[in-house]
Amino acid sequence: MRAMLLAFAAIAVISVAAWYGLNRAGFSAAERATGxxxxxx
Numbered sequence: 001m002r003a004m005l006l007a008f009a010a011i012a013v014i015s016v017a018a019w020y021g022l023n024r025a026g027f028s029a030a031e032r033a034t035g036x037x038x039x040x041x
Contacts, residue, residue, distance in 0.1 A: 022028070
């Protein structure tokens with residue numbers, strides 16, 4: 001049971017770190033899927 005809870009905690013930490021890191025690096029879906037002719041308000 002302890003191993004499963006540690007795995008869930010690790011998944012949460014990794015996913016939050018990946019989300020934050022990718023957004024800081026400019027890999028958001030809005031930045032990747034739009035060009036200069038698209039207006040995002």
